[in-house]
Amino acid sequence: MAELKQYIFFDFEMLCSNTGMTFASMEAIRLGAVKFDIETEEITTFDRFIKPTSAKPLSEFCKDLTGIHDRDLKDADDFKMVFEEFLTWVGGIKKSRFFSWSPSDIFRLKADASIHEISESTINKIEKRYVDFQAIFTKRVSKSNVSVETALHLYDLQFIGEKHNPMFDAYNTLRIYINFLNQPVKSDLIMVSRFIFENDLYSLDQINTYLNDKLRQDLHFLIDQCDIYPIKSAKKLLKRIRNLVNKYSNILVNRSGVFSYENISLVQYLVDYYYQFLLTYNEHTAYSSKILILDDYLIQPVNHLYSKQG
Structure with missing residues (x-):
């Protein structure tokens, strides 16, 4: 296996409705991602709107929730073209590890890749290198599934950027991951508080x-x-x-x-x-x-x- 050189954090915004939709019909309408170079710690970003196969106008609920409007999708490329751009931006699946906050993003990737007849072997390579970071964070730190905002607050951090912009969601998930890696004492103290002490906090010497x-x-x-x-x-x-x-x-x-x-x-x-x-x-x-x-x-x-x- 190729040497790991970068982390890719990605997030989708999808079609949505307050009256309910099947997951199959919740096509991706925006893909955001950040790339973290492990050696240099340089961060680069990716943000593209995606035109869904559905020609229906976005619901008011979806517009309010995602901040995306029909005009944003009118001249956008379809999923296949955006995904090809994404792979070019990634620059090498085998040297990457892919993360998202909950598995819905990898499920969305697989579903839309199937719709657009994208190579199954390519998706399998990504899935093989994929990490559901929310699951790890829940198991090792927070005990329950929490939002990105709540996870940031556990490290005394605030959300940076525009809410429901998938690139900023991905960026802030990266921030949580970096703190999880680089602050093991803080992470363990949070873990003990949430798993054992019913959210009471104690100092390191106690x-x-x-x-x-x-x-x-x-x-x-x-x-x-x-x-x-x-x-x-x-x-x-x-x-x-x-x-x-x-x-x-x-x-x-x-x-x-x-x-x-x-x-x-x-x-x-x-x-x-x-x-x-x-x-x-x-x-x-x-x-x-x-x-x-x-x-x-x-x-x-x-x-x-x-x-x-x-």
Whole structure:
């Protein structure tokens, strides 16, 4: 695979209606993108209107939402020509990684490429190098799907440019990505706030103390676990432990290095216990067992948890 040299962030504006439309009919009417050179950090932009195959005038709703008017599309090129311009501007798919804020943009690209009979292999190359950055940001920082504006605010940033202009949407998504990469401490503090502390913020010198206290509270119920459960009870317990794993698993990533060894160990024991419990549960349900019996080795992580909290 060619060496990665640039990031391409792209965004589509599409046909829209307040009365509802199928995704297939929501053709792209504007493509905006920014290109970030990894070595030089130079940023270049791309912004083109696209004439859809539909000849219907834009709805008032769509005009208000996108800021696009029929006059903007009258002399615009069709999707195929704009996409060819886009590829020329990109300058090499194999050296690029493509990003958007939600997968709707890659779905739109694939749908319109199919309508206009664009080479499937070209689209496959882009899709192979595509990243849904909103999904990553949700998993690693924000917990829930948030808007570009909200994600910027988490880093104390304001949206730059014109709202609903896809080039500015792409540019601001790049800004979030750069902050996510270059501010791991800030990113982890935001993550802990949103995943664990219900949006309360703690300073860097406080975080491990409060995190340890919260872990102790949440993991205390494991200390008194028995080794025999009715299957229905085991299923409920498994769900409870899985929710805790989802809540704390980002601690193990520890991109910033701010989390203490003790807190990381506690979370690792929790994760190990969950997967061992899940394996045992699946084995028992496969044989239609009504009772789940935990082996001694499954209790060992709990004993570690107890000793760590003692």
